[in-house]
Amino acid sequence: MQSEHQNRMSYDRGSNARSAEVSSLSSFEPGAIWRDDNGVHINAHGGGVLFHEGVYYWFGEHKIEGVDGNRAQVGVHVYSSTDLYNWTDRGISLAVSGDPDSEIAKGCIIERPKVVYNSKTAKFVMWFHLEFKGKGYGSARAGIAMADKPVGPYMFLRSIRANAGHWPLNVTADQMEPGLIARTKEEKDQFVGGPSSKHSQYNILGAHFEEGQMVRDMTIFVDDDGKAYHIYASEHNSTLQISLLTDDYLDCTGKYVRVFPLCWMEAPAVCKRSGRYYLIASGCTGWAPNAARLAVAESIFGPWMEIGNPCIGINPGNNLGPEKTFGAQSTFILKVQGFDDAFIALFDIWSPHDAIDGRYVWLPVEFCGEGMRIKWMDKWGLSVFSAKAGGNA
Numbered sequence: 001m002q003s004e005h006q007n008r009m010s011y012d013r014g015s016n017a018r019s020a021e022v023s024s025l026s027s028f029e030p031g032a033i034w035r036d037d038n039g040v041h042i043n044a045h046g047g048g049v050l051f052h053e054g055v056y057y058w059f060g061e062h063k064i065e066g067v068d069g070n071r072a073q074v075g076v077h078v079y080s081s082t083d084l085y086n087w088t089d090r091g092i093s094l095a096v097s098g099d100p101d102s103e104i105a106k107g108c109i110i111e112r113p114k115v116v117y118n119s120k121t122a123k124f125v126m127w128f129h130l131e132f133k134g135k136g137y138g139s140a141r142a143g144i145a146m147a148d149k150p151v152g153p154y155m156f157l158r159s160i161r162a163n164a165g166h167w168p169l170n171v172t173a174d175q176m177e178p179g180l181i182a183r184t185k186e187e188k189d190q191f192v193g194g195p196s197s198k199h200s201q202y203n204i205l206g207a208h209f210e211e212g213q214m215v216r217d218m219t220i221f222v223d224d225d226g227k228a229y230h231i232y233a234s235e236h237n238s239t240l241q242i243s244l245l246t247d248d249y250l251d252c253t254g255k256y257v258r259v260f261p262l263c264w265m266e267a268p269a270v271c272k273r274s275g276r277y278y279l280i281a282s283g284c285t286g287w288a289p290n291a292a293r294l295a296v297a298e299s300i301f302g303p304w305m306e307i308g309n310p311c312i313g314i315n316p317g318n319n320l321g322p323e324k325t326f327g328a329q330s331t332f333i334l335k336v337q338g339f340d341d342a343f344i345a346l347f348d349i350w351s352p353h354d355a356i357d358g359r360y361v362w363l364p365v366e367f368c369g370e371g372m373r374i375k376w377m378d379k380w381g382l383s384v385f386s387a388k389a390g391g392n393a
C-alpha cells in the first residue's frame with residue numbers, strides 16, 4: 001500500500017484537476033493550488049512561518065467556502081515541512097470556541113496569526129488580529145494564545161487593545177493636549193477611509209489612549225537579541241505602530257512608536273538582514289490588491305524610510321503586475337535556513353467570494369542597493385539562492 005505521501009497527486013497549474021502521477025514537490029508555483037500531504041489545497045491564509053528544531057511550521061487562517069469563510073468558523077490551521085515545498089497537515093492549532101460568550105466564538109474574525117518561540121519560557125506564543133463576533137471590524141484587538149508544542153493545541157489567553165494608558169515614545173506635545181483629542185462620535189466617525197488631508201485634524205491617537213490602541217493587520221518580529229515586537233495597523237489603519245513585547249512575549253510593554261503617520265499601510269511583514277530592517281506592506285483597499293510598499297530602517301523603532309514598490313513582472317494568471325502586487329497582498333518574510341542570505345516574501349491572493357480558494361504567492365527576495373526586488377516567477381526553487389558553505393541546502 002502506498003503511503004499518503006506517495007499518493008500525493010500532481011496537479012495542473014491554476015486548476016483543481018489532478019493527474020494520477022505520484023510525485024513530491026520540488027518547486028513553488030505562485031498562484032497555483034498548493035496541495036498538502038492529503039492532496040488538499042493548503043488552508044493557511046494571511047499566514048506566517050515558524051522555524052523550530054529543523055522543521056518549518058506554517059500557520060494561517062483556516063477559511064471555508066463562500067463568503068462565510070471570511071469569518072473564523074474553524075480557527076488557525078498549521079502545516080509542517082522540512083523542505084518548504086511539501087507540507088503535512090498538522091490540523092487546527094487554535095480552535096474557535098463553541099461558547100457564544102467567548103472572545104473567539106465561532107464567527108468572530110481571526111486574521112494574520114503569527115507564532116514565535118520564547119526560549120526563556122519554552123512556550124510557543126501566537127498573536128493574531130481579533131474582531132469579536134458580530135462587530136465587523138470595530139473591535140480592532142490583538143488575540144494572544146500559547147502552547148507547549150509548536151503545532152499546539154494553543155490555549156487562548158486573552159485579547160487586548162495595545163499599550164493602554166501609554167503614549168508612544170515619539171508622541172508630540174500636541175497629541176497629549178486634552179483639548180485636541182478627538183472625543184465626539186462625529187470626530188471619530190470622520191476618521192475612516194483612505195488617505196486624506198482631513199484626517200490630520202483629528203487626534204485619534206489620544207482618543208485611544210485609555211482603552212488602548214487599535215490593532216488590525218499585524219505581524220510579530222523577533223530580533224537577534226530575543227526581543228519581540230508587535231507591528232500593527234492602528235489608528236483606523238492610518239498609522240502603523242511598533243510595540244516592544246514583554247520578555248515572555250505575552251503582552252505589550254507600553255514602549256511603542258508610531259511609524260508612517262497617516263500613510264495608510266497594512267499587511268506588514270518584516271525581516272532583518274545584515275543589521276538592516278525591511279518592511280513590506282500594502283495600502284488599504286480591503287481584499288482588493290494595491291501596490292506593495294517597501295520601507296527600510298537601521299533600528300526597529302525607526303526612523304523608517306519608504307523606498308517604493310519592490311515588485312517586478314507580471315503574474316500571467318491574472319495579468320497583474322507591481323501596481324497590484326501580482327493580485328496579492330503581503331503577509332510574511334521568511335528566512336530560509338541553510339543559506340547565508342535567503343528570504344522568501346509571502347503574499348496572499350484573496351478570494352473573498354469563496355474564501356477557501358485564496359492562493360499563495362511566495363517569491364524570492366533579491367537584495368539590491370538600499371532595498372530589495374521581488375520578481376514574479378511562474379515556477380522556482382530554492383536553488384535560486386546561493387548555498388552557504390557547509391550549509392544543508
Ligand code: GAL
Nearest residue numbers: 111217266267284285286287
Ligand atoms: C485587508 C486586510 C485583511 C482583511 C481584509 C478585510 O485589507 O489586509 O487582513 O482584514 O482587509 O477586508
